[in-house]
Amino acid sequence: MAINIGIYNKIINELISANVALIAVSKTKPNEDIEALYQLGQRAFGENYVQELVDKQSVLPKDIEWHFIGHLQSNKVKYIAPFVYLIHGVDSLKLLTEINKQAQKAGRVISCLLQMHIATEETKFGMDASELEAALAASVHLPFVSIKGLMGMASFSDDQEQVRKEFKVLQHYFQNMQNNFGAPFTILSMGMSGDYQMAIEEGSTMVRIGSLLFGARNYNAN
Numbered sequence: 001m002a003i004n005i006g007i008y009n010k011i012i013n014e015l016i017s018a019n020v021a022l023i024a025v026s027k028t029k030p031n032e033d034i035e036a037l038y039q040l041g042q043r044a045f046g047e048n049y050v051q052e053l054v055d056k057q058s059v060l061p062k063d064i065e066w067h068f069i070g071h072l073q074s075n076k077v078k079y080i081a082p083f084v085y086l087i088h089g090v091d092s093l094k095l096l097t098e099i100n101k102q103a104q105k106a107g108r109v110i111s112c113l114l115q116m117h118i119a120t121e122e123t124k125f126g127m128d129a130s131e132l133e134a135a136l137a138a139s140v141h142l143p144f145v146s147i148k149g150l151m152g153m154a155s156f157s158d159d160q161e162q163v164r165k166e167f168k169v170l171q172h173y174f175q176n177m178q179n180n181f182g183a184p185f186t187i188l189s190m191g192m193s194g195d196y197q198m199a200i201e202e203g204s205t206m207v208r209i210g211s212l213l214f215g216a217r218n219y220n221a222n
């Protein structure tokens, strides 16, 4: 078991006073690590890979809230639609439309966040302002998805001021969305192990923390 209980308690205390939710990002980590955090009261876990999420969901406690935080391909939505709690990375209207279709088939409404492109890296996913507007307008006709807010990933950079600038851009989109589209958008998912404190300073309501809690990931294991 590799979870760090001291750091978990420290983060929980910081987040409670800021009224920010914690998603424990458990991708690549074994079920025992998830169970250890579950024993401490953690219920919200984040995963990036569909097959890994489906495997974990099938054996772990049913009251876990599973957050899909990775890049989701349209043809895989059907595997997570029956149980996923919140999809963070909705980066196209095509994907939102497919989630609506699979949610209807599963007989439920699926909560989603629209992912915005805020980083300097072209390789990162996300919408721009006009795509965001189009998705919000179209979502009126997609009754089986419920858009709760926005998600974004800052540049992978040591330049703190660059990262802060990107968080401000995302927060600005979030504020505009709340002002102009009337629906109760309540979630701004931003901040990871390396930048969550700054993200909270810039208005985050939900942070996604992996390596600080579970240790560094080894993608070559097994």
Ligand SMILES: *Cc1c(COP(=O)(O)O)cnc(C)c1O
Pocket: 025, 027, 048, 069, 070, 153, 191, 192, 193, 194, 208, 209, 210, 211, 212
């Ligand atoms: C892996 C991942 C995280 C967690 O990253 P850490 O740096 O380990 O905290 C958060 N968000 C997304 C979208 C991720 O893919």
